[in-house]
Amino acid sequence: MAKGWTAEKSPAERPDEDAPQRDRSGLVSTERVAERAVLAARLPRNDPRFDRPEPLGELALLAKTAGVTVVGEQVVQKRDRPDPATCLGKGSVTLLSERLAEAGxxxxxxxxxxxxxxxxxLEKALGKKVIDRTELILDIFASHARTPQSRRQVEVAQLEYALPRLRKLWSHLDPGVGLRGPGEKQLEVDRRLVRKRIQELKDELKVFRERKEREVKTRKEAFTVSLVGYTNAGKSTLMNALTTADVYAADQLFATLDTRTRAWEVGHNRRVLLSDTVGFIRHLPHRLVESFHATLEEVTQADLLLHVVDASDPQPLEQVKAVREVLKQIGADQKDELIVLNKIDATPPEELPYLERRLANTVRVSAKTGVGIAELRQIVNERAAKGELDVRVWLDVREGKALAYLESAAEIFAKELEDERIRFDLRCHPRLIGTLRSHLRDPDALEVEGEEPAKEPWED
Ligand SMILES: Nc1nc2c(ncn2[C@@H]2O[C@H](COP(=O)(O)OP(=O)(O)OP(=O)(O)O)[C@@H](O)[C@H]2O)c(=O)[nH]1
Ligand SMILES: [Mg+2]
Known part of the structure; x- marks a missing residue:
């Protein structure tokens, strides 16, 4: 296979086997084994989730992914503004306290x-541990992070989340209100240590990011396609179905935290680079998006986004909206996008026309059964072919390297012997032309459609 088509794993993508299971600060635990939890929320009156049989279904799935057992009845208060002191109102806090006791x-x-x-x-009023959605997501990210880069990215987000919350850890050392005791001093020291650690991690991540930018740039000669979508939409399953990649796919949220790129043959001699990456979710903590910038580099550089939507979800349009918000955050909202309605094997057929009317540019597939994959491949093939140019190249039969490159990278539709050289008529992506030229012994033996052939100085 020609160089430039295979994306080798960079060190940032390789699993970090030796990494400690806990982060160094020891402040944020990633272990949450066999805990039993009751779910609670304040939702505005017009929240679309009230139309669902279970408004907090997604939170329940997040909890399950984090290894928590959800018990008892949920407490959901309809309330447009949170209570500044306890989020929920008094009555709901009391109800929550009862439900916690009932469910143990x-x-x-x-x-x-x-x-x-x-x-x-809330912790004071309930006498129980309280965690929020952001912390739960950070927790899942922490336990799924496998590479040195993703571990650092999660740690930054966790520490930034923990910084304003540090006081609690040291309150037991405080002698009382208004007195600066050892707890207060310890807190200052600790804040400084955390800030220092954040800076250290950010410096390390900068190196990863710069390397990634260079890596993505060198792939510029290929047409690049990125799979994006809500978490659990089936991106990794689709990646496996389209290429021979062996990417981890599972029925859990945030199964993928890194970016994998593989070559995907979409047509005769037309390969594109396909990337699978971290999934998005409603209100993805912005610190997390920020710290995962390097991982999302592929998305911001892609020529085409395949936006994978789980059509079998009760509210796919909500998911599309959430994904588009994150795309906007990373500056990728203006990109060419194709909506891939996935899991159609599990979707009531009458849902599909409705989704198609609401979302332009769609294709139906099932990554699981393979239905629609050929059509998807065809559409991507056409998109990739769109910007291609007609090129004519003359090669000496002894130019083996250039010959091999041509055959592997371009769509050749004519080959003829002309003046003891072989003339090739081909179509290829404009970005390939530079590489093609560099392989030629005579750089003028290449003509591009619509481009003036290079003149010799005496021709003017
Ligand atoms: N019925 C059905 N299930 C599917 C299909 N595609 C994927 N799934 C299932 O959906 C679940 C999630 O699949 P993944 O490929 O891990 O989803 P993802 O989008 O990569 O998820 P994250 O990496 O967690 O963001 C798995 O249990 C898959 O088996 C499909 O076409 N039909
Ligand atoms: Mg995945």
């Missing part, structure tokens, strides 16, 4: 992001 749960998981104060007050 040790933890409450909130769907809302809680301020440090709200969380403190």
């Amino acid at each position: 749960a040790e933890v409450v998981i909130f769907d809302n992001e809680l301020s440090p104060r709200q969380r403190r007050n």
Whole structure:
């Protein structure tokens, strides 16, 4: 296979086997084994999730992915503004306390992001551990991060989340309100240490990012396609179905945290580079998006986004909206996009026309059964072919390297012997032309459609 088509794993993508299971600061635990939790939320009155049989279904799935057992009845308060002290109102806090006791749960998981104060007050009122959605997502990311890069990315996000919440850890050392005791001093020291660690990690990540940018740039000669979509939409399964990649796919949220790139043959001698990456979710903590910038580099550089949608989900349009918000955050919202309606084997057929009317540019597939894959391949083939140019190249039969490159990289539709050289008529992506030229002994033996052939100085 010609150089440039295979994407080798960079060190940042290789599993980090020796990494400690806990982060060095010891502040943020990633272990949450066999805990029993009750779910709670404050939702605005017009929240579309009230139309679902289970408004907190996604939070339940997140909890399950984090290894938490969800028990008892959920507490959902309809309320347009959060109570500044406890998020939920008094009555709902009391109800929550009763449900916790009934279910024998040790933890409450909130769907809302809680301020440090709200969380403190709730823990005091309930006498139980309180965690919020952001923390749960960070937790899942932490336990799924396998590479040195993704581990650092998660650690930065966790530490930034923990920084304003540090006080709690040291409150037991505080002698009382208004007195600066050892706890206060310890807190200052600790904040400084955390900030220092964040800076260290960011410096290390900068190196990863610069390497990634260089790597992505060198692939510029290929047409690049990125799979994006809500978590669990089936991106990795589709990647496996389209290429011979062996990417981890599972019925859990955020199964993928890194980017994998593989060559995908979409037509005769037309290969594109296909990348699979981390999934998105509603209200993805922005710190997380920021720290995963390097991982998302492929998306921002792609020529085409395949936006994978789980058509069998009760609310696929909500997911599309959430994904587009994240794309906007990373500056990829103006890209060419094709909506891939996936899991059609599990979707009621009458749903599909409705989705197709609401979303332009769609194709139906099932990554699981293979239905629609050929059509998807055809569409991508056409898109990749769109910007291609007609090129004519003359080669001496002894130019073996250039010959091999041509045959592997371009669509050749005519080959003729002309003046003791072989003339090739081919179509290829404009970005390939530079490489093609560099392989030729005589750089003028290549003509591009619409381009003036190079003149010799005496021809003017
Ligand atoms: N019925 C059905 N299930 C599918 C299909 N495609 C994927 N799945 C299932 O959906 C689940 C999620 O698949 P993944 O490929 O891991 O999803 P992902 O989008 O990569 O998820 P993250 O990496 O977690 O963001 C798995 O249990 C798959 O078996 C499909 O076409 N039909
Ligand atoms: Mg995946």
